[in-house]
Amino acid sequence: MEIGTFLLMLALSYGFGVLWYDLLPGRLPERVWRVAAYPFLGIWVAEQLPAFGPTFGGIHLIHAAVGSLVAVLVDWVINQARRPAIVQEFEARAA
Numbered sequence: 723m724e725i726g727t728f729l730l731m732l733a734l735s736y737g738f739g740v741l742w743y744d745l746l747p748g749r750l751p752e753r754v755w756r757v758a759a760y761p762f763l764g765i766w767v768a769e770q771l772p773a774f775g776p777t778f779g780g781i782h783l784i785h786a787a788v789g790s791l792v793a794v795l796v797d798w799v800i801n802q803a804r805r806p807a808i809v810q811e812f813e814a815r816a817a
Contacts, residue, residue, distance in 0.1 A: 732758065734765065746794070
């Protein structure tokens with residue numbers, strides 16, 4: 723992998739990470755590196771699949787979008803399972 727392709731993949735993973743995490747019901751992760759780490763891993767795994775679609779800088783754009791989305795969804799599901807949402811309403815007390 724050339725250094726330019728690596729930097730493009732890093733920039734795409736951060737951009738897609740911000741997009742996908744922002745569209746999910748929730749918020750961006752507390753740790754900044756997670757915004758780019760999981761989409762980067764998803765893009766890398768998706769690039770190992772048989773190639774189709776347009777390429778830019780050696781990266782298949784459809785693979786990048788789908789791979790980053792799947793990785794963000796997996797991370798979001800795992801986080802929701804580990805830390806359920808806080809209850810917004812108080813319990814009713816007997817008077």
